[in-house]
Amino acid sequence: MSIEALAEISRYYGSNVDYVIAGGGNTSYKDEKTLYIKGSGTALADAVPDAFVKMDRKALAGIWAKTYPAENDEREKAVLADLMAARMPGEENKRPSVETMLHDVLPFTFVVHLHPALVNGLTCSKEGEAALNAIFPEAIWIPSINPGYILSLEVKKALNEYKAKHGRPAEQIYLQNHGVFVGADTVEKIKEIYREIMTRLEGRIKRQPDFCDDTLKSIPGETMGLLTSTFTKLADNGAAVFLRNREMARFVESRESFTSVSSAFTPDHIVYAGSDPLFIDAADEAALQKEVIVKAWDNHKVKIGRAPKIAAVRGIGVFGVAASEKAASLALELFKDTVKVAVYTESFGGPLFMSQDKIDFINNWEVEAFRSKVAAK
Numbered sequence: 001m002s003i004e005a006l007a008e009i010s011r012y013y014g015s016n017v018d019y020v021i022a023g024g025g026n027t028s029y030k031d032e033k034t035l036y037i038k039g040s041g042t043a044l045a046d047a048v049p050d051a052f053v054k055m056d057r058k059a060l061a062g063i064w065a066k067t068y069p070a071e072n073d074e075r076e077k078a079v080l081a082d083l084m085a086a087r088m089p090g091e092e093n094k095r096p097s098v099e100t101m102l103h104d105v106l107p108f109t110f111v112v113h114l115h116p117a118l119v120n121g122l123t124c125s126k127e128g129e130a131a132l133n134a135i136f137p138e139a140i141w142i143p144s145i146n147p148g149y150i151l152s153l154e155v156k157k158a159l160n161e162y163k164a165k166h167g168r169p170a171e172q173i174y175l176q177n178h179g180v181f182v183g184a185d186t187v188e189k190i191k192e193i194y195r196e197i198m199t200r201l202e203g204r205i206k207r208q209p210d211f212c213d214d215t216l217k218s219i220p221g222e223t224m225g226l227l228t229s230t231f232t233k234l235a236d237n238g239a240a241v242f243l244r245n246r247e248m249a250r251f252v253e254s255r256e257s258f259t260s261v262s263s264a265f266t267p268d269h270i271v272y273a274g275s276d277p278l279f280i281d282a283a284d285e286a287a288l289q290k291e292v293i294v295k296a297w298d299n300h301k302v303k304i305g306r307a308p309k310i311a312a313v314r315g316i317g318v319f320g321v322a323a324s325e326k327a328a329s330l331a332l333e334l335f336k337d338t339v340k341v342a343v344y345t346e347s348f349g350g351p352l353f354m355s356q357d358k359i360d361f362i363n364n365w366e367v368e369a370f371r372s373k374v375a376a377k
Contacts, residue, residue: 021272039053117341146361158170207346230293243320255314
């Protein structure tokens with residue numbers, strides 16, 4: 001049964017950290033009448049047939065025919081309301097992925113959308129589009145655009161243009177600062193395409209991130225105790241989780257070295273790790289007094305308008321800081337992914353972060369706030 005195949009391929013990729021981190025990515029299966037789409041905030045690794053939201057494709061087609069407000073918040077609220085209304089009877093307690101419309105317009109039985117760090121090393125790089133044209137001439141490149149309805153419209157237009165030019169639909173769509181969509185009529189073909197994607201990219205990568213333990217640095221217990229207790233209190237007595245390895249050590253050597261990981265590459269990085277990591281530039285460990293840490297935290301919080309989820313300390317390492325240990329660990333996991341992406345971008349001209357307006361959109365989008373809230377539970 002195809003819905004069983006959808007659940008299987010969702011778990012297949014969802015349980016592999018080379019393809020999926022946290023709640024990232026989504027999958028779908030469709031027939032003529034119904035689209036089965038991953039629910040927002042649910043994990044691919046845990047996918048079972050009942051976890052997918054059944055959508056009425058006739059109702060979804062009606063959304064394409066409507067005209068929505070130009071203003072971001074009004075438009076997305078209206079589209080979300082119509083998406084909710086397009087759920088099949090009995091699905092009222094499920095929330096479809098925000099990318100439902102994009103899945104529906106792709107002319108394939110199965111669609112698997114993922115955010116592999118290796119892929120995003122290309123999509124989040126300065127020479128990403130040129131590299132894509134050289135490595136994947138059969139694919140579509142979509143310039144950076146806000147996710148949701150506007151992205152779906154842009155992809156729909158690009159698909160029509162591609163088919164008119166080549167006489168067939170595109171199986172691969174790469175989104176700048178986002179990830180990749182792959183479509184096919186069988187799960188075996190989906191896997192074949194993803195294997196080819198990873199193989200081609202691996203052949204272009206100049207170096208891999210080095211996440212081995214950093215045995216060259218021994219951090220005094222009193223220093224770690226001070227940092228952990230202070231960050232925990234700053235998180236309203238939540239949690240502070242620490243990570244240091246050889247690659248992290250390179251990026252926290254100085255404020256300059258931290259630049260390549262100092263902002264957001266993709267929406268997922270914003271949702272789970274925040275868009276503006278804090279970097280504490282203490283001259284040495286003796287300068288790491290509680291007052292110095294608190295002042296740096298408070299100044300950063302005023303500057304960005306929210307508490308950071310990632311706090312990097314010069315020469316020490318990186319802390320995930322959040323209301324719970326789960327949320328703090330998740331932030332740290334996504335920051336580690338940021339580091340991987342930054343390393344891979346070195347092969348394609350260097351890092352290219354999301355623009356500030358795109359970052360602001362995600363930070364203020366109800367859909368992503370919902371995902372973040374679900375993931376932290």
